Amino acid sequence: MARGRSSLNSGGKQKEELPKAKITRQTLSNISRLLSYLRPYRWKFIFAMLFLFLSSLVGLAFPSFIGALIDAAQGKSTGKFLPGSIQGIGILALAVLFSQAFISFFRILWFVQVAERSLADIRRDTYFKLITLPMNFFSNRRVGELNSRISADLSQIQDTLTTTLAEIIRQLVLLVGGIAFLAIISIKLTLSLLAVLPVLVVIAVFFGRFIRKISREAQDKLAESNTIVEETLQGIANVKAFVNESFEATRYGKNIGDVASIAIKGAKYRGIFASFIVFGMFGAIVSVVAYGCLLVSHHELTVGELFKFALYAAFVGSAMGSFPEMYANVQRAVGASERVLEILAEQSEKISIIESNNDIKQLIEGDLSFNNVNFHYPSRPEIEVLKGVSFEAKAGQRVAIVGPSGSGKSTTAALILQFYHPQSGTIFFDGKPADEYSLTDIRNQVAIVPQDVLLFGGTIRENIAYGRLKATEEEILAAAKRANAHQFVTSFPEGYDTVVGERGVKLSGGQRQRIAIARALLKNPSILILDEATSSLDSESERLVQEALEELMKNRTSVIIAHRLSTIREADKIIVLEKGAVIESGNHEELLGNEKGLYRYLSQLQFEV
Structure with a gap:
């Protein structure tokens, strides 16, 4: 029961709970090895980065356009870098907007192309490395853990390359550019904003982390309660046989009570957080805007410049608030890359595989x-x-x-x-x-026919041909006939194109054994290993399989x-x-x-x- 609960919890939180790694010189050195996969696509990556930088810079121009339009509507000067009329400002803004749209399209397209192709290369190399590792490697690890390397870990790296990296650069440009524009508009307002905003952002970030921790606790408890339901219903016969309905109901009730308590605790802190946001953040904005209005009344600012300042302040606040989450994503990506690199650093078996052409050099x-x-x-x-x-x-x-x-x-x-x-x-x-x-x-x-035959989820033809991938149709049919498999295969409506299901679940044990024997016959090995090949079959299946084994063992x-x-x-x-x-x-x-x-x-x- 503990195992089931553990697996369910880990499955439910897999993406969220990827471990973070401290970013040090060593970890950056490690991740640079993965970044080498970007080398074949480096020019597209460089241009995507350039377009990202240009797109972010162009984005900084729009508060200026809006402020200029407001000032132009009031008949005030819009500055020496912009047209003086509303029409001129509007046409220039649309032209800039079109250029940003054009740049953004290629920036997104190239980023995704580079990230997807480089990740496909990493996935291919990681998978190939996995299947060429010695058996001892697999005896010490779980299949789910290895599968998560190719799925969850590489997906985290993919998210970082396609989204987080671009977002970090964009927010950096908006933060630095936004502060610069704020200073140009009004140094007094900028200093008052920077005295309050960073403190509020830091408090909000830490508060947010604390609330997320409580949410994870609630998810854990809910996963435990779901496990109780699942295990109880699966083993309902045992529950009733031992008259433990009351025990299971009490156990589930206690768990659900814990979930409710944690959720209420989370709601309490979310309420405090919402109150802080309303009073702290919006209070700070109102205070700065009020100070700005005071400057407008003293003719130190125009209404357009105040509006422009408010928009740039929103850019800066948003950028500051996004950095902690983006840094956490980078930490997760670094941790994921280290686990992938551990696999890539493992010593493979000394095998020679050339495009599935397994020619024999020494007979x-x-x-x-x-x-x-x-x-x-x-x-x-x-x-x-x-x-x-x-x-x-x-x-x-x-x-x-x-x-x-x-x-x-x-x-x-x-x-x-x-x-x-x-x-x-x-x-x-x-x-x-x-x-x-x-x-x-x-x-x-050397071929082996094991007691528990594993068939792949494809067709019967594909499973027999796994013994020799280049076998002809005639050779596959001949192997099936010698293995006493042809008769039952042709009895299926789809014949050799019948899909066997995951691990061959649609076939009986004797049928799976005969498919495995046909596969071994097609391979035509010099040495054959039969590992308890008939121990779990009924008498009729054993007779058919034994006849097929006699055929398989001839002259080898x-x-x-x-x-x-x-x-x-x-x-x-x-x-x-x-x-x-x-x-x-x-x-x-x-x-x-x-x-x-x-x-x-x-x-x-x-x-x-």
């Missing part, structure tokens, strides 16, 4: 041997999974590996596929150490991992593992002859069952 005939292999998972160095394991499988032989759960059977399969590498000892292919082959060559010539080295000993009686050799060590080896009859052997004991247990 493997099928000889496989383990020589005194010792292995522990890097994340659990204190647990020795394999201890001095040695065995040999000649090309074309069927070698079965049996033993209790946790004895190291599936680990052996992972080592054959080179998902991990032994800490000591050597794995040989055709008498050569595995290190002398590229990972691509080994994995192109097969390593069969099995709990059901009845499926391995015909194996050329059976390796018995216990606690990571080989304790017996031989064929079915030889091992049954060992009265004190583990294989005989397991066989007797299964026979009795």
Whole structure:
């Protein structure tokens, strides 16, 4: 229940709760590595920045136009830089407005183009890096966490590049330019405004943060209450069986009460904040405007200049108020970039992939041997999974590996596929150490049919063709027929174009197994690994899958991992593992002859069952 609540909370607040990073010289150095992705688009980025600067400058001209129009309407001078008539000012203002619209269009278009294309490059490289990282990397991380790197973290960087960066520059221009224009209009009014406005902005920012914190607390509590509802309804049979309706209702009621209390507390502070805004901010504006009116009455300002001053003051106040939030966005982007860079800095597997053209450079005939292999998972160095394991499988032989759960059977399969590498000892292919082959060559010539087959969410044709992407239609059909899959596939209305659903949920276990066997047949490996391939099937499905497996195992080295000993009686050799060590080896009859052997004991247990 705690896990469900945690996941729900994190999902609900994912975007808001991205951690912030302190902006230091080191973090700026790190983020500059990501900014290198802008290099191919640098000229468009430079021109977008130039147009942004020009657009912001042009925006500063409009309060002057409005003030000039008011003064012109009263027959007063509008200044030496503007026309003296209302018509002239209006035409000039429209011309400037048109030029700003033209500049703004290209500024927005180029910013988005640069940001989207550079982010697409980062996403592509991050995804490629992820799928080429060793298995140990994934064993220490959750899929949701890695997915958030490509989604939430890169979206935060994207928002910063497309919006926040441009907004910071624009607000800087408005702040500096606005203060400059304020000083030109009236230094007295400017000093009075700058004495009050920054203090009010700082108080408003801190107050706003405090209120947002209370809002997040309310969201957390509400998420907890939603989790209680979800868990209770999912497990309603258990609730009723244990007569815990009252307990669950009390638990939910307490949680909802906490939500209400926090919300009321937030409303109280929001009320104080609203009162502060009404009295403090608007009071300050009224005071400055009143002082301005006093200057107008003394003929130190015109009405147009006072109006112009009020507009520039709004520009300055808005810019000051926006900086804390923009700085927080930059901090989040820096934190997100550091997490993405952590992935990009990881050491990839040494694979050679060229546009999915997995040509084999070193052929493997099928000889496989383990020589005194010792292995522990890097994340659990204190647990020795394999201890001095040695065995040999000649090309074309069927070698079965049996033993209790946790004895190291599936680990052996992972080592054959080179998902991990032994800490000591050597794995040989055709008498050569595995290190002398590229990972691509080994994995192109080793196939696995697991107990729990994972199909991708596309069509049956696409899933079979995953074994060899360039396979022809005839080769796909031939593989399906040999795997006993063609008959059930053609019974579907859409045949090979049937969509299997996420993880293949629309197919039964036996159908998924036969699709996996067809995929392996299409790959035509030298070495085949069957990892409990029939253990979870009913009798009829097992018969069909077993026939397909017999076809798959013809003329190739097969390593069969099995709990059901009845499926391995015909194996050329059976390796018995216990606690990571080989304790017996031989064929079915030889091992049954060992009265004190583990294989005989397991066989007797299964026979009795």
